[in-house]
Amino acid sequence: MFITLEGTEGVGKSSNLAFIQNWLINRGKQLVVTREPGGTPFAEEIRQLLLAPRQEQVSDDAELLLMFAARAQHVAQKIRPALQNGFVVLSDRFVDASYAYQGGGRGISMQRLDALSQWTLQGFLPDLTFLLDMAPADALERAKKRGDLDRFEQEQQAFFERVRNVYLQRAKADPKRIMVINAAQTLEQVQQDIAHVLEQRVPK
Ligand SMILES: Nc1ncnc2c1ncn2[C@@H]1O[C@H](COP(=O)(O)OP(=O)(O)OP(=O)(O)O)[C@@H](O)[C@H]1O
Ligand SMILES: [Mg+2]
DSSP states (O other): OEEEEEOSTTSSHHHHHHHHHHHHHHTTOOEEEEESSOSSHHHHHHHHHHHSOOSSOOOHHHHHHHHHHHHHHHIIIIIHHHHHTTOEEEEEOOHHHHIIIIIIITOOOHHHHHHHHHHHHTTOOOSEEEEEESOHHHHHHHHHTTSSOOTTTTSOHHHHHHHHHHHHHHHHHOTTTEEEEETTSOHHHHHHHHHHHHHHHSOO
């Protein structure tokens, strides 16, 4: 089983990843926990390139292609082998984030996103995705408490509103896979909602 967490910065992906990890371990699952961009040494180097604030303008296409380059490596070297060996894979972000950030945020056409997804994933998608949804500005306030902002976190509010909208559109189009969780609730309430979905969806 392949489970992913999505949402704008500060919605609580990392906090809830830890919760899901514990939930799965308590049920005796063997799991691999990972993240995007990144997840392998090579892909983590691409992550550094993508997230570092810099003077030079990074072109939308360069950003998009590097995201998918990192993903191709991550899927080939880590995710697929782990699934084949019977592990549950839990990832902080995956391809939905490219649709949301490079598609919604940057404005790259969904046809291009589809083409790259088809090329690199050939229809491979998570079995279950938690979309932690809340007003991006409130979420960013949470994230800001952590310190320096990365290249994405420096974007304007309108950018994150577009990101959120694409995430929600994708959830609407694929409601069996993408579970929308109200991330504005207390962490305890969010975790209750997540546990409820896990009870129904994770095979015994
Ligand atoms: N439901 C919640 N209510 C209030 N605070 C929360 C909640 N969930 C997480 N937080 C806090 O918000 C901050 C951001 O949470 P977290 O790092 O889990 O978000 P994230 O989605 O992983 O962020 P990023 O996208 O930047 O990695 C943390 O300080 C965390 O403790
Ligand atoms: Mg995080």
